[in-house]
Amino acid sequence: MRFYDCKTAPSPRRVRIFLAEKGIEIETVQVDLGAGEQFSEAFRKVNPDCVVPALELDDGSCISEVLAICQYIEETHPEPALMGGTAEKRARVSMWNAKVEQQGLWAMADAFRNSAKGLAGRAVTGLEAYPQIPELAERGRARVLQFFGRLDAHLGNNEFLAGESFSMADITALVFVDFARWIKIHVPDNASNLARWHVVVSKRPSAAA
Numbered sequence: 001m002r003f004y005d006c007k008t009a010p011s012p013r014r015v016r017i018f019l020a021e022k023g024i025e026i027e028t029v030q031v032d033l034g035a036g037e038q039f040s041e042a043f044r045k046v047n048p049d050c051v052v053p054a055l056e057l058d059d060g061s062c063i064s065e066v067l068a069i070c071q072y073i074e075e076t077h078p079e080p081a082l083m084g085g086t087a088e089k090r091a092r093v094s095m096w097n098a099k100v101e102q103q104g105l106w107a108m109a110d111a112f113r114n115s116a117k118g119l120a121g122r123a124v125t126g127l128e129a130y131p132q133i134p135e136l137a138e139r140g141r142a143r144v145l146q147f148f149g150r151l152d153a154h155l156g157n158n159e160f161l162a163g164e165s166f167s168m169a170d171i172t173a174l175v176f177v178d179f180a181r182w183i184k185i186h187v188p189d190n191a192s193n194l195a196r197w198h199v200v201v202s203k204r205p206s207a208a209a
Contacts, residue, residue, distance in 0.1 A: 001026045002056040004046055006033045010105075010179045011066055012053035013209065017171045018070045020206035022077050034118075039127065050127045067097070070168060082168050093162040096169035100161070103147045104176040111140030112183050144185050148177075152191035159197075166201065174201050 003019075005012045005028050019026070031037045031052050038050045047054040047064045054064045055072065063069050074083045084090030113123045114137035124130040151173065154161070161169040177187060177198055187195050201207060 001058060003028045004031055004043070004052050004054040004056070005029065006031050006052045009033060009052060010175050011051070014066050014171050014175050015053045015055075015069050015073075016209035017174070017206045018073060018082060018168065020209040021080065021082055021166075021171075021204075022073060024073065024077060044127075048127075051125050067168075082166070082171070084162070084167065089163065089165075093167045093169050096161045096167075097172050100151075100169060100172045100176055103150070104144065105172065105179070107140045107143035107147065108176060108179050108183075108185075109140070110136045111144060111185075112137075112179070114140065115183065141183065141185060144180055145188070148188060148191055148194060151197075152188075152194040155193040155197045160201075166204070170197075170201055174198070174207060 055069045056062050084093040114132045121129050123132045
């Protein structure tokens with residue numbers, strides 16, 4: 001297998017943490033997003049959507065999208081289970097992963113991509129160019145802060161997002177919280193449960209991936 005990565009981007013970091021938790025090392029190709037390598041003819045053959053991450057299988061075919069890649073890895077390397085070991089646990093991991101993506105990461109992406117000077121005209125990932133909309137950045141910031149509150153309340157009664165075990169949902173949430181720092185949004189002082197959780201998951205060796 002070959003993993004197409006960008007060390008500075010949040011999305012492939014989710015896969016790197018997942019791989020580290022599994023103890024898997026695979027060949028990695030760094031794609032320089034700042035230099036526009038994702039738009040090159042060579043990379044478009046790997047992923048026509050012009051985004052990372054992407055996983056090239058041994059037969060030359062490719063899987064893109066974070067969750068799809070991690071599902072493949074989970075099926076081929078089931079231990080430790082990061083997507084739940086029972087039907088109910090898998091459902092809860094999937095549910096919380098989706099909540100963090102939709103209410104956290106997507107809001108954060110709106111806030112960042114619609115305000116970063118270096119992304120003028122590139123407010124949406126992919127091949128097509130879209131202009132920045134300042135109102136989306138403002139709304140994104142508000143949504144991020146609101147979701148911090150929801151995570152804090154949930155973690156008041158749960159050690160990890162989907163229950164008693166570290167899972168894919170925690171990986172996504174860790175990357176979301178760290179990504180928020182890019183626009184100087186930090187865990188609020190009154191969000192003690194979220195802060196406790198963040199310290200715990202950040203100490204895992206995989207967090208450095």
